[in-house]
Amino acid sequence: MRITVLGSTGSIGRNTLNVLSQHPERYEVFALTAASQVDLLAEQCIQFKPRYAVMPDEAAAARLRVLLQTKGSTTEVLGGAHALEEVTCAPEADAVMAAIVGAAGLKPALAAAAAGKRLLLANKEALVVAGALFMRTVEQGKAGLFPVDSEHSAVFQCLPQDRQKWGQVIEKIILTASGGPFRTRDPATLSSVTPEEACAHPNWRMGRKISVDSATMMNKALEVIEARWLFDTQPERIEAVIHPQSVVHSMVQCVDGSVMAQMGVPDMRVPIAVSLAWPERVESGAQRLDFTHLSALTFEAADNKRFPCLPLAWQALTAPEGTTAVLNAANEVAVEAFLHKQLRFDQIYHVVSEVLEHVTCSAAAKTLDDLFDLDMQARNGALSLIQRIGPL
Ligand code: NAD
Numbered sequence: 001m002r003i004t005v006l007g008s009t010g011s012i013g014r015n016t017l018n019v020l021s022q023h024p025e026r027y028e029v030f031a032l033t034a035a036s037q038v039d040l041l042a043e044q045c046i047q048f049k050p051r052y053a054v055m056p057d058e059a060a061a062a063r064l065r066v067l068l069q070t071k072g073s074t075t076e077v078l079g080g081a082h083a084l085e086e087v088t089c090a091p092e093a094d095a096v097m098a099a100i101v102g103a104a105g106l107k108p109a110l111a112a113a114a115a116g117k118r119l120l121l122a123n124k125e126a127l128v129v130a131g132a133l134f135m136r137t138v139e140q141g142k143a144g145l146f147p148v149d150s151e152h153s154a155v156f157q158c159l160p161q162d163r164q165k166w167g168q169v170i171e172k173i174i175l176t177a178s179g180g181p182f183r184t185r186d187p188a189t190l191s192s193v194t195p196e197e198a199c200a201h202p203n204w205r206m207g208r209k210i211s212v213d214s215a216t217m218m219n220k221a222l223e224v225i226e227a228r229w230l231f232d233t234q235p236e237r238i239e240a241v242i243h244p245q246s247v248v249h250s251m252v253q254c255v256d257g258s259v260m261a262q263m264g265v266p267d268m269r270v271p272i273a274v275s276l277a278w279p280e281r282v283e284s285g286a287q288r289l290d291f292t293h294l295s296a297l298t299f300e301a302a303d304n305k306r307f308p309c310l311p312l313a314w315q316a317l318t319a320p321e322g323t324t325a326v327l328n329a330a331n332e333v334a335v336e337a338f339l340h341k342q343l344r345f346d347q348i349y350h351v352v353s354e355v356l357e358h359v360t361c362s363a364a365a366k367t368l369d370d371l372f373d374l375d376m377q378a379r380n381g382a383l384s385l386i387q388r389i390g391p392l
Pocket residue numbers: 006007008009010011012013033034035036056098099100101102104122123124125148149150204205206207208209210268
């Protein structure tokens with residue numbers, strides 16, 4: 001199987017290459033892409049010898065070209081945003097790992113869906129921005145859609161292989177959440193949280209944006225929206241529960257009352273390996289669970305006061321369709337501002353909820369252009385709000 005890895009220098013991209021490197025007889029890398037980190041991308045090209053390497057920024061692509069030439073690499077370097085879609089849709093690519101962060105990953109992921117690829121979807125924001133359109137494109141393109149997010153991979157593994165039967169089986173989807181680094185921190189001190197503290201996740205090592213999302217639990221809100229589309233499940237049938245050990249990755253409560261759970265150590269190489277090989281299984285390299293050393297598996301309700309971003313998922317899902325695109329865009333801008341110390345941690349919720357109130361979507365906002373227009377309005381709204389209120 002030949003694979004294009006979109007976002008190969010990121011946390012998911014690197015974990016994907018790690019799994020691929022364990023199965024050289026089974027997988028071949030067709031293309032690697034990244035926005036920055038020229039040196040790392042060059043190293044990856046030397047190791048995996050892809051046909052193409054893509055950097056949307058032409059200047060970065062030029063630097064990569066020079067670097068690879070000096071090392072005698074045969075990888076061809078392409079620049080420009082359109083090149084992402086080219087290596088995604090190329091007939092030689094059988095599968096695409098969509099691991100770009102944020103709404104920036106939507107267009108190439110959609111292109112993979114339209115081209116009927118085996119699509120391994122880590123980029124949850126694509127579904128948050130354009131869920132209905134995305135799922136229609138997957139269906140029309142006859143693409144195979146495999147979730148990479150650990151919770152959704154867990155749900156996927158708990159469901160029957162025949163997707164037609166999912167609707168008859170699911171009574172409730174129960175997404176687990178670790179609660180992030182601030183699950184027990186005094187809420188009064190959340191205003192002084194630093195980016196480093198927010199990115200220090202207790203169980204997972206991830207990119208900075210998703211780490212902040214985990215700390216606010218906006219990540220779980222995005223995952224509720226992701227689950228709504230992946231499993232065609234109404235929002236009231238989706239629940240989030242805190243499970244600090246991150247061993248149970250999520251659960252499906254079936255219509256007969258039976259609950260299916262998927263377990264494992266928290267290591268993204270497991271859901272990545274599942275998405276690559278399903279319905280077969282391949283080694284992921286992850287450690288195995290040792291039940292004699294697990295002290296306890298505990299579950300508790302999420303406190304909406306401590307984590308006000310979480311209920312925004314249900315609020316946005318029951319509003320007109322483009323509302324989740326507004327939520328996503330405002331959150332991306334707020335998280336970026338927080339990471340640059342232009343906004344306090346507790347103000348992230350404030351920015352997102354204000355923007356949700358002021359950028360209204362008409363029920364007709366359904367095309368990609370409509371959604372990008374809402375995305376832009378939300379980004380502008382969030383930016384001007386941050387200029388007014390941030391950082392202290
Ligand atoms: P990351 O920041 O570590 O990596 C992002 C990758 O995307 C990098 O290769 C970067 O160069 C590329 N990129 C960023 N902006 C780009 C742009 N505008 N155009 C083209 N490429 C761009 O992020 P990550 O943690 O690997 O997360 C990737 C996606 O996977 C996110 O949507 C995240 O929510 C999801 N996800 C991540 C994890 C995890 O454990 N890291 C788990 C579940 C889901």
